[in-house]
Amino acid sequence: TTTEGTEALRTRVATRLADARARSVALTDAVDDDDLVRQHSRLMSPLVWDLAHIGNQEELWLVRDVGGREPVRCDIDNLYDAFQHPRADRPALPLLDPTEARHYVREVRDKVLDVLDRSPLEGRRLEADGFAFGMIVQHEQQHDETMLATHQLRSGPPVLTAEPPPPGLAPAAAEVFVPAGSFTMGTSLDPWALDNERPAHEVHVDAFHLDTTPVTNAAYAAFVDGGGYDDPRWWSDTGWAYRQKANLTAPRFWLRDGAGWLRDRFGVIEPIPPDEPVVHVCFHEALAYATWAGRRLPTEPEWEKAARYDPATGRSRRFPWGDEDPGPEHANLGQRHLSPAPVGAYPAGVSPSGVHQLIGDVWEWLDTGFTGYPGFEAFPYREYSEVFFGGDYKMLRGGSFGTDPAASRSTFRNWDHPIRRQIFAGFRCARDADPGERA
Numbered sequence: 001t002t003t004e005g006t007e008a009l010r011t012r013v014a015t016r017l018a019d020a021r022a023r024s025v026a027l028t029d030a031v032d033d034d035d036l037v038r039q040h041s042r043l044m045s046p047l048v049w050d051l052a053h054i055g056n057q058e059e060l061w062l063v064r065d066v067g068g069r070e071p072v073r074c075d076i077d078n079l080y081d082a083f084q085h086p087r088a089d090r091p092a093l094p095l096l097d098p099t100e101a102r103h104y105v106r107e108v109r110d111k112v113l114d115v116l117d118r119s120p121l122e123g124r125r126l127e128a129d130g131f132a133f134g135m136i137v138q139h140e141q142q143h144d145e146t147m148l149a150t151h152q153l154r155s156g157p158p159v160l161t162a163e164p165p166p167p168g169l170a171p172a173a174a175e176v177f178v179p180a181g182s183f184t185m186g187t188s189l190d191p192w193a194l195d196n197e198r199p200a201h202e203v204h205v206d207a208f209h210l211d212t213t214p215v216t217n218a219a220y221a222a223f224v225d226g227g228g229y230d231d232p233r234w235w236s237d238t239g240w241a242y243r244q245k246a247n248l249t250a251p252r253f254w255l256r257d258g259a260g261w262l263r264d265r266f267g268v269i270e271p272i273p274p275d276e277p278v279v280h281v282c283f284h285e286a287l288a289y290a291t292w293a294g295r296r297l298p299t300e301p302e303w304e305k306a307a308r309y310d311p312a313t314g315r316s317r318r319f320p321w322g323d324e325d326p327g328p329e330h331a332n333l334g335q336r337h338l339s340p341a342p343v344g345a346y347p348a349g350v351s352p353s354g355v356h357q358l359i360g361d362v363w364e365w366l367d368t369g370f371t372g373y374p375g376f377e378a379f380p381y382r383e384y385s386e387v388f389f390g391g392d393y394k395m396l397r398g399g400s401f402g403t404d405p406a407a408s409r410s411t412f413r414n415w416d417h418p419i420r421r422q423i424f425a426g427f428r429c430a431r432d433a434d435p436g437e438r439a
């Protein structure tokens, strides 16, 4: 934004706010009011909670904080504070009904557009105010992905439609070699980067091999059909205990069909495309597959180095393909398609190391817990990231077909419990360099 003029920034923020709202409206207008207030899974909020929560965060940070205006509704803050009420308890709260929630988010948005119009967006407050708008755009888009996951859990006839993903041709090489060396991880410059992505810092990464693509349904089916879910040798102790307790037998939303499998994708029962990245596996399943395959999961620094480091310049890029924002040719993002795309579908999005589909398609589980980078400072509130540090979480990187470009970049860090399967998560495998390859 140092080079972006104030009016260009204003227009960009307004466009991104409108994009996010169009998606929230599409996801909530797709179902009737009964469906909006229903809890489709104890793991998720009713869609109407997400909608009003989006409006409430927007009110807190943009109307009250940036705008310094009077509250729109100060009586509902507690209902929409995610820390006050676990998801399972939210349907029992005296929530705004669908009509009230729609009215509320419109009223907040009208005020926010007025705040945006009048904000100088320059000088002393540019950084803080510009970030607050970016944070709220990303917040709405993150909840739009969460709402898409709720749609996947919803039963009943399908209500969402989208173009099928483009075809792909699997890359010739199954893995790439990334030599040892340090690279710049995280960012201090990206104006919309969240606190946990900051600051930029140097990290040494030992030489390793990384899969050029995420693990496909076909590859994963070989693990399933080869008895992988019945053999504790492949599973960690906690993974096996969870596999037993939850009676896992295949990825979530796979359905037995004779000797084979079908999948339920947003209510459509269909054959499983063999060449698409597997999705809806938890961390424990990803790790068991990797162990079965004689490999391991990548670490978070390995993933980010493969996605950003350009050996020709020694610089870290914003995205695998360069610094420019994602276009439809680069990555499967933004709910343009309602599934991952086949491997090799985005040759224009390949990283300098030769790795495909690091951004989009499926979030990738990594064998790293959630901590702050050296020099981390909580901003603008501890509850965004810091309170989760050191908890029972594994990192996820790259975004999925359900993630908007506004909430996607190679520094973006996501995290979840290692048992979570309703998110759009898959993985790829890595392995250590052979002794002769370690420099």
Ligand code: AVJ
Binding pocket: 139, 142, 143, 146, 384, 413, 414, 415, 416
């Ligand atoms: C970063 C995706 C884990 O959805 O819980 C939304 C994002 N934070 N509202 C989540 C978030 C507050 C967060 N994740």
Ligand code: FE
Binding pocket: 053, 057, 082, 139, 143
């Ligand atoms: Fe939220």
